[in-house]
Amino acid sequence: MSEIKKEWPLWEVFIRSKQGLSHKHVGSLRAADAKMAIENARDVYTRRSEGISIWVTESVNVHASNPTEQGPMFEPSDDKVYRHPTFYEVPEGVGHM
Amino acid sequence: MFNFVAMQVENDVKQMEEQFQAKIDADIRIEPRDWMPEKYRKTLIRQMSQHAHSEVVGMLPEANWITRAPSLRRKVALLAKVQDEAGHGLYLYSACETLGADREETIDDLHSGKAKYSSIFNYPTITWADIGAIGWLVDGAAIVNQVALQKTSYGPYARAMVKICKEESFHQRQGYEIITVLANGTPAQKAMAQDALNRWWWPSLMMFGPTDADSPNTQQSMAWRIKRHTNDDLRQMFIDATVKQAEVAGLTIPDKDLKWNEERGHYDFGEIDWEEFYNVIKGNGPCNKQRIEARKKAKEEGMWVREAAMAYAEKQKTKTKAA
Numbered sequence: 001m002s003e004i005k006k007e008w009p010l011w012e013v014f015i016r017s018k019q020g021l022s023h024k025h026v027g028s029l030r031a032a033d034a035k036m037a038i039e040n041a042r043d044v045y046t047r048r049s050e051g052i053s054i055w056v057t058e059s060v061n062v063h064a065s066n067p068t069e070q071g072p073m074f075e076p077s078d079d080k081v082y083r084h085p086t087f088y089e090v091p092e093g094v095g096h097m
Numbered sequence: 098m099f100n101f102v103a104m105q106v107e108n109d110v111k112q113m114e115e116q117f118q119a120k121i122d123a124d125i126r127i128e129p130r131d132w133m134p135e136k137y138r139k140t141l142i143r144q145m146s147q148h149a150h151s152e153v154v155g156m157l158p159e160a161n162w163i164t165r166a167p168s169l170r171r172k173v174a175l176l177a178k179v180q181d182e183a184g185h186g187l188y189l190y191s192a193c194e195t196l197g198a199d200r201e202e203t204i205d206d207l208h209s210g211k212a213k214y215s216s217i218f219n220y221p222t223i224t225w226a227d228i229g230a231i232g233w234l235v236d237g238a239a240i241v242n243q244v245a246l247q248k249t250s251y252g253p254y255a256r257a258m259v260k261i262c263k264e265e266s267f268h269q270r271q272g273y274e275i276i277t278v279l280a281n282g283t284p285a286q287k288a289m290a291q292d293a294l295n296r297w298w299w300p301s302l303m304m305f306g307p308t309d310a311d312s313p314n315t316q317q318s319m320a321w322r323i324k325r326h327t328n329d330d331l332r333q334m335f336i337d338a339t340v341k342q343a344e345v346a347g348l349t350i351p352d353k354d355l356k357w358n359e360e361r362g363h364y365d366f367g368e369i370d371w372e373e374f375y376n377v378i379k380g381n382g383p384c385n386k387q388r389i390e391a392r393k394k395a396k397e398e399g400m401w402v403r404e405a406a407m408a409y410a411e412k413q414k415t416k417t418k419a420a
Contacts, residue, residue: 007201008407010194027257028191030200032403033410044187047180048264067130
């Protein structure tokens with residue numbers, strides 16, 4: 001029998017608060033498997049009807065952008081004002097467009 | 098050449114520290130993977146883990162009365178409150194983990210005495226009125242502190258505080274309800290409520306920590322906006338808010354120096370017994386040993402359950418792979 005890992009892995013928890021809204025990250029917890037992670041997430045994060053659906057994923061499976069490269073990563077969109085409607089002039093009297 | 102490299106590194110760190118402080122000053126929250134000074138990380142882990150431990154140890158004095166709550170209404174409320182404290186501990190442990198603190202190590206530090214928790218939980222709950230006093234005063238003091246921490250500079254800590262504050266307001270109200278019902282009851286019940294107030298008042302004031310003059314870490318924590326108010330400011334806010342509540346309940350706060358100061362716009366209050374505070378922190382409070390023993394016992398006796406759950410999970414994984 002292979003050696004059993006002692007510590008339960010860390011899971012990230014995402015909750016949909018109501019139909020029509022997307023799941024939102026709320027925090028993390030420890031659990032032995034996905035089923036337990038969902039049950040624990042219910043007890044830890046939805047004690048006051050905060051959710052109707054729960055997603056969990058092991059934290060090791062989350063890949064993230066590097067915060068120190070935040071500048072070069074997101075800068076390209078900062079100078080593209082022409083992507084916003086306010087960049088364009090519309091004659092008066094046309095009203096809301 | 099080597100010296101030049103060392104200097105370069107030092108300059109880089111200095112520059113990063115300046116950028117970090119500029120972010121703090123602009124009230125931009127710090128998130129887990131952002132660069133931060135090592136001391137900021139350590140201070141946060143210490144403060145958040147102490148906070149987590151306080152939530153968890155805080156369940157013990159209250160759990161003492163769950164089976165003896167005087168009515169079903171009181172029992173469901175107390176159960177829900179204690180379950181909330183467990184949840185609050187978990188939000189905070191998980192916030193600690195975002196800074197790379199190992200969960201098991203964090204908990205072992207509590208058990209070895211290396212990590213502290215709020216001194217208030219080392220006092221015993223000897224009557225039912227103590228449950229009322231804890232909700233009213235201890236949770237009341239915790240709320241003052243936690244409301245301020247909703248604006249703390251570390252994102253996960255601030256978010257945990259927002260959630261905790263939402264949940265805590267019922268804790269204080271249920272405690273105050275217990276106290277007012279007793280205070281309006283028979284003379285014996287009223288005496289019980291007053292006795293609880295007498296015993297919990299001063300330890301509640303100590304929850305805010307030493308005076309600003311004796312709190313060497315405050316200045317740096319304020320500069321990093323981990324703390325948003327000093328210990329003395331928070332203590333004053335709590336006193337100002339609580340005096341009226343005691344009056345309405347018809348109870349007397351056990352401080353002969355307590356008096357409204359028109360000029361300051363605050364209540365003046367008597368000297369806190371700091372010797373008692375430091376003595377309890379050092380481990381000599383009425384229940385320190387009992388609390389830590391209970392936590393250790395819970396960990397040790399639950400070990401086989403955690404191991405069995407892990408073994409089951411591993412087995413299921415192997416089965417799925419085989420299939």
